[in-house]
Amino acid sequence: MPLGDSVPKAEERLARAALTRLTEPGDEKVGRWLRELGAERLARGLTGAGPPPSGVGEERLAGCRARAADLDPRRDLDTVARFGGRFLCPGDREWPGQLDDLGDARPIGLWVRGEANLRLWALRSVAVVGARACTDYGSYVSATLGARLAELGWTVTSGAAYGVDGAAHRGALAAGGATMAVLACGVDVPYPRGHAELIDRIAEQGLVLAELPPGGHPTRSRFVLRNRVIAALTRGTVVVEAEYRSGALVTARRARDLGRYTMGIPGPVTSGLSAGVHELLREGACLVTDAAEIGELVGDIGELAPERRGPVVARDLLAPALASVLEAVPGGAGGDLGTVARNAGLARDRALRALHELRALGFVERLDDHWKLADRTSTSDMGKPPGRRRSVRRGGS
Amino acid sequence: MPLGDSVPKAEERLARAALTRLTEPGDEKVGRWLRELGAERLARGLTGAGPPPSGVGEERLAGCRARAADLDPRRDLDTVARFGGRFLCPGDREWPGQLDDLGDARPIGLWVRGEANLRLWALRSVAVVGARACTDYGSYVSATLGARLAELGWTVTSGAAYGVDGAAHRGALAAGGATMAVLACGVDVPYPRGHAELIDRIAEQGLVLAELPPGGHPTRSRFVLRNRVIAALTRGTVVVEAEYRSGALVTARRARDLGRYTMGIPGPVTSGLSAGVHELLREGACLVTDAAEIGELVGDIGELAPERRGPVVARDLLAPALASVLEAVPGGAGGDLGTVARNAGLARDRALRALHELRALGFVERLDDHWKLADRTSTSDMGKPPGRRRSVRRGGS
Numbered sequence: 001m002p003l004g005d006s007v008p009k010a011e012e013r014l015a016r017a018a019l020t021r022l023t024e025p026g027d028e029k030v031g032r033w034l035r036e037l038g039a040e041r042l043a044r045g046l047t048g049a050g051p052p053p054s055g056v057g058e059e060r061l062a063g064c065r066a067r068a069a070d071l072d073p074r075r076d077l078d079t080v081a082r083f084g085g086r087f088l089c090p091g092d093r094e095w096p097g098q099l100d101d102l103g104d105a106r107p108i109g110l111w112v113r114g115e116a117n118l119r120l121w122a123l124r125s126v127a128v129v130g131a132r133a134c135t136d137y138g139s140y141v142s143a144t145l146g147a148r149l150a151e152l153g154w155t156v157t158s159g160a161a162y163g164v165d166g167a168a169h170r171g172a173l174a175a176g177g178a179t180m181a182v183l184a185c186g187v188d189v190p191y192p193r194g195h196a197e198l199i200d201r202i203a204e205q206g207l208v209l210a211e212l213p214p215g216g217h218p219t220r221s222r223f224v225l226r227n228r229v230i231a232a233l234t235r236g237t238v239v240v241e242a243e244y245r246s247g248a249l250v251t252a253r254r255a256r257d258l259g260r261y262t263m264g265i266p267g268p269v270t271s272g273l274s275a276g277v278h279e280l281l282r283e284g285a286c287l288v289t290d291a292a293e294i295g296e297l298v299g300d301i302g303e304l305a306p307e308r309r310g311p312v313v314a315r316d317l318l319a320p321a322l323a324s325v326l327e328a329v330p331g332g333a334g335g336d337l338g339t340v341a342r343n344a345g346l347a348r349d350r351a352l353r354a355l356h357e358l359r360a361l362g363f364v365e366r367l368d369d370h371w372k373l374a375d376r377t378s379t380s381d382m383g384k385p386p387g388r389r390r391s392v393r394r395g396g397s
Numbered sequence: 398m399p400l401g402d403s404v405p406k407a408e409e410r411l412a413r414a415a416l417t418r419l420t421e422p423g424d425e426k427v428g429r430w431l432r433e434l435g436a437e438r439l440a441r442g443l444t445g446a447g448p449p450p451s452g453v454g455e456e457r458l459a460g461c462r463a464r465a466a467d468l469d470p471r472r473d474l475d476t477v478a479r480f481g482g483r484f485l486c487p488g489d490r491e492w493p494g495q496l497d498d499l500g501d502a503r504p505i506g507l508w509v510r511g512e513a514n515l516r517l518w519a520l521r522s523v524a525v526v527g528a529r530a531c532t533d534y535g536s537y538v539s540a541t542l543g544a545r546l547a548e549l550g551w552t553v554t555s556g557a558a559y560g561v562d563g564a565a566h567r568g569a570l571a572a573g574g575a576t577m578a579v580l581a582c583g584v585d586v587p588y589p590r591g592h593a594e595l596i597d598r599i600a601e602q603g604l605v606l607a608e609l610p611p612g613g614h615p616t617r618s619r620f621v622l623r624n625r626v627i628a629a630l631t632r633g634t635v636v637v638e639a640e641y642r643s644g645a646l647v648t649a650r651r652a653r654d655l656g657r658y659t660m661g662i663p664g665p666v667t668s669g670l671s672a673g674v675h676e677l678l679r680e681g682a683c684l685v686t687d688a689a690e691i692g693e694l695v696g697d698i699g700e701l702a703p704e705r706r707g708p709v710v711a712r713d714l715l716a717p718a719l720a721s722v723l724e725a726v727p728g729g730a731g732g733d734l735g736t737v738a739r740n741a742g743l744a745r746d747r748a749l750r751a752l753h754e755l756r757a758l759g760f761v762e763r764l765d766d767h768w769k770l771a772d773r774t775s776t777s778d779m780g781k782p783p784g785r786r787r788s789v790r791r792g793g794s
Contacts, residue, residue: 137667140667141667265666266664268665269686278686281678282683287663287675
C-alpha cells in the first residue's frame, strides 16, 4: 500500500507532532482524515483554528480542544532533541515504509531516541515478545534468542516490558547487537520504572521509539495499539512465553494478519505460561526452537515491500560516516567490533550502529562476534542492491 | 487396499503360524509370495517340502531350511493358548483390517494375549510412543495422556518399552482403560525384563500382540519393523519425548506415510529429549497438549477404511456376552465400571473389555469414570452403524 508520501515540510512535521498529542495512536478515523485533509488542515480542524473534519463527533472534538490548551509541538520537538532524539514522519528517508501496511492505522509519526537509522535497522528486524511474569525458562530462552539473533545480524525488537521483552533486549545488548524498543508511552518516560536504565541503554546502543509525544503515559489501550507497530515494523514476531489471552498473542496475530511471520517457542505442556504459545502454534504459527531457525524463516521472505521499493545504495553513494566504517572492516575473515571501531576511530556504539546499517544494506555480514565484508561486496560489485545478495544466499541454503 | 481375505482354513492358519517362524516380520518379498502362492504352498516351498518360490535366493532358502528343523506350529499354537492367547490371521473376524494399508508388509498373522476383541479395540486406538530414557516431564505427560485418553474411550497403544511407552500403558491401566502393547518379541517373552509384570497386567486388562511366534527374541531390526504395526493399527501416533533419530520418530513418520495423524507433545527447547518432537512438529505434525486435543483430532477422521467396510452391528446381533453388559449399563447418567460389572455379574476386567468393545461399536460412551448409553442407543435406533453417531458428534463440535 504505497501511500506516495513526499518529504514532509516543516509545517507538516509540526502539525503531525501536534496530532500525536491531540489524538490516540492507531485511530483509523484520524488516519482517514489525515489522508483526506493533510496534517495541517486536520490539526487546525481539531483545535478549533479551522473547520472540523466532516463526521467528527462533538465529544471527540471537545476532547481534542481540551488537549489543545497546552499544545506546543515545538516544545515537544525541543524536548526530544534534548534526549538526542527526533520526530520522524512518513516521507522522511528514515521512515520505515513497511508501516504503510497498517493503512489508516499507520502511525502519524514516530518519536525516536538513538542514533541508528530506523529504516535500515527495521529492514532486518525480528520481534521477540512474551509474558511479563515469565518463568526462568522464558527468561533464559529470550535472552539467548536476543543474543543469537543479534549475532546473526538481526535487530531484536520488543516492548521493553519486564519478563520476555527485557530479557530479549538485554541479550541483544550483551551480544553487542542491534535492538529496538517500541514504547507505549513517550520516549522520555521510564516505563516500567525498573527498566529506566535498560531503556536508556537501548537508546544509547539501539533505538527507542514511541507514537506518544514526550511525557505521554501508557494506558491499557496504548499497550494494545503499540503492539501493532511492533508487528508491522518487523519481518516476524516470535512469542516466547504467553498465557491464554496475552498481549503477546495480540502482537503475533496482528503480525500474521499483516503477512509477517508468526513464530512460537514451545515449552512444557504443564506450564500455563506456554499455553498461549501452544495455542498460537496450533493456529498455524511456525514452531521455532532457536535463533538459526528464526533467521532461516524470516530471512527467506526477502521481499518486504519497502526493501523492494527502497533506493539502490551504491557503495560510492554511502554517507561518509558509513563509508568510513565500511573501509574499517578488515578483508578476509573480518574483525570484531573493537577492531572495526579502532580502525574507524569511532566509539563502539557508533561503529556498531553503522555496521548494522551496512548489514541491512548488504555490505557486511556478522558471524558470531566477527564482522566481515559480504561475499559480494567487491570492487566489481559495488552498488548491487541487497536483494541480489539475499537471493544468492537463499539459493545456497 | 482390501485384500479380499476369506476366513482362513485350519491348514492356512497352521501354515501362517509356521511362516511367522520361518521369515522375518515386514518382509515385502515374503508378502508378495504369500499373495501369489498362498500360505501353504509358500511354507512348503521355504521348508523344502515343495518347489521354492521363484526368485528366492540360495542364502535365504538355506536360512529358512535351518529354521524349519525345529518347526512345529501346532506346538506354538498350544503355547500361546496356554497363555490364554490365540493366533489371528487376515480373514478372521477379529483381524484389524487397517493393517492392509501395509500392503505386502502386512503381518502374516498376529499372536495375541488377552481376551478383548482386537478389531474393535483397534478401531478407536491411539499410539503414544517416545523415548525410553525419558525425563520426569515425559513420564508425567505420558501417564497423564494414557489415563485421559483411556477415560475418553481410546485404546492406548504402545510398545511396552521403558520410559514413555510404559508410562502410557500404566496411565491407561490405572484409569481402568483399554491398552494394547505391540511387542518386538514373542507374546510370552518378558522384554524388557523389568516390564514382565506390566506386560502380564496388560494381557489381563488389555491386549499384548506380536508378529514373532512364542519365544521369539527382539532384535534391532525387529524393533523398527514392530513400529510399522503400531503406526498402521492406530488412528494416529503421538510422540511424547524423542531425541533426534529416535525410533519413536520412525513410528510417527510411518504413521504419516500411512495417512494416519502424527502428533507431538512439545517440551522445553532446552531439552534434547524434546528436540526430536520439535523436529517432527516442524515437519508438519500436529502440536497437541492434552488428551482432549488428541481425541478431537483423531476422532474426526471417522472414516478409517475397516470401520467403513465393517459390518453394521445391530443391537440384537450383538454376541450374548456383549449384549448382557450393554443391558447392565444404567440409563441416564450411566454408572461406573464397578456398577456395570456388578449388574452384569462379571469380573471388572471382563466388563471393561466388553465396555470398550461396545464403545467402539458406538453403543456406549465413557465420560471420566462413568459409562453411559450413547445418545443414539435407543430402542428406535437399534442397529444404526457407529458412523452415523460419529457424524452427529462431529457436527456438534
